[in-house]
Amino acid sequence: MDQTLALILHGCNLARQLESNLVHLSQNPEPLAKSCDEILTVFLTCKDRLQLLFRQSNPPPLPPQPPQAVNNVLDHHSGIQQWLRTAAMERLHAQVLENMAACTGSSGASAAAAGTVADGSDSAAVRAVAASSSSGSQQRRRRRDEIERRTIRVPVPRIGNTEVPPEDGFTWRKYGQKEILGSRFPRGYFRCTHQKLYHCPAKKQVQRLDNDPDTYEVTYRGQHTCHMSATAPSVAPPPPDAQLTAATTSALHQAISAATAQQQQQQQQLIANSSSSMGRWAMEFRLGGGGGGGGGGGGRDHIHQAEFPVTDMAAAMFSSGSSSTNSMDLIFNAAVDVLPPAAGGLDHDHDQYDDVKQLAGDRGKGKLV
DNA sequence: AGTATTTGACCTCT
DNA sequence: AGAGGTCAAATACT
Numbered sequence: 422m423d424q425t426l427a428l429i430l431h432g433c434n435l436a437r438q439l440e441s442n443l444v445h446l447s448q449n450p451e452p453l454a455k456s457c458d459e460i461l462t463v464f465l466t467c468k469d470r471l472q473l474l475f476r477q478s479n480p481p482p483l484p485p486q487p488p489q490a491v492n493n494v495l496d497h498h499s500g501i502q503q504w505l506r507t508a509a510m511e512r513l514h515a516q517v518l519e520n521m522a523a524c525t526g527s528s529g530a531s532a533a534a535a536g537t538v539a540d541g542s543d544s545a546a547v548r549a550v551a552a553s554s555s556s557g558s559q560q561r562r563r564r565r566d567e568i569e570r571r572t573i574r575v576p577v578p579r580i581g582n583t584e585v586p587p588e589d590g591f592t593w594r595k596y597g598q599k600e601i602l603g604s605r606f607p608r609g610y611f612r613c614t615h616q617k618l619y620h621c622p623a624k625k626q627v628q629r630l631d632n633d634p635d636t637y638e639v640t641y642r643g644q645h646t647c648h649m650s651a652t653a654p655s656v657a658p659p660p661p662d663a664q665l666t667a668a669t670t671s672a673l674h675q676a677i678s679a680a681t682a683q684q685q686q687q688q689q690q691l692i693a694n695s696s697s698s699m700g701r702w703a704m705e706f707r708l709g710g711g712g713g714g715g716g717g718g719g720g721r722d723h724i725h726q727a728e729f730p731v732t733d734m735a736a737a738m739f740s741s742g743s744s745s746t747n748s749m750d751l752i753f754n755a756a757v758d759v760l761p762p763a764a765g766g767l768d769h770d771h772d773q774y775d776d777v778k779q780l781a782g783d784r785g786k787g788k789l790v
Numbered sequence: 791a792g793t794a795t796t797t798g799a800c801c802t803c804t
Numbered sequence: 805a806g807a808g809g810t811c812a813a814a815t816a817c818t
Contacts, residue, residue, distance in 0.1 A: 594793090594794070595794085595796085596795090596810070596812095597796090597809070597811080598795095599797095599810095601807085602806090602808085608808085608809095610808095610809070612810095614793095614794095624809095626809090
């Protein structure tokens, strides 16, 4: 047991080292991957040892278990999730983002690019939402100020020479689009797909920057109460202090995307097993008109009909300009999905596996985000 | 039938 | 008053 504990401590040290070097390593995907791999190996060994100890002290009955390989992948998954949810990671995000902001050097963008602008407390958001439900001009007048807003800037994700809308792991339903005074590009208004079903108040606005068309400004308002993007809130969400905000995780995903930009082609080629020089494995869909779409009245607003290549894992992992705990779930689930059965196995009964499949299905139907 | 987007109209806020 | 935000009917797709 002492040996195992020592090993765990070693793993923690490795993780700390990785944390302190992440900004630097983000420019060097290869050592970064090695470091991650090393940490995973250490903790996996620990887990195996602990499970062995546990079984020795708690003999069966055991419920039917998926193959060990599947367990390993899923355990990695949940472990990484927990790690990502720690406050340390939040600090790390800010650090990485500061670095990125310095790199981009866009004036006035630093605060926004740093991930958060007005990050109010969750309770404030809840209060604001509650207030909005009651009428009264005084309360309404305060509403805009009280509802928490988090603005991030996301580079327009590109695959090949086409652009993809920012992906953040949640499912959104577009409910409006508006020409904004002084802006060349319209602003899109989105609400959580589960707004009606689960009274999820989360919303977001997406707009391309006038002076930098390669960047989306995404403003999140309200917190997701639906927990998972594509499933019922069957599990209570983690406490607010442990839950990554959409903005923060979005920013992390952005950082990861930037750091791995060089790897994208290789990854896509690996995933698609394609000989295409672009590494694209295109399942193209039209923005707008998704599961249905395109209807509605007359038209003074722009109609966007750009086409986007989409892949399950590639989209989950690289195409997103933003992320969340959920999207990290999706990334790792997508990874599970991509793994051949012999390498990691699939647990088709796993809830989150289903999330991935559904999200993939949504994308196939042309869902915006 | 269910679910999605589009978009003119309307509401809210400054 | 005007800009921003939301609603909801119309329409499309599976």
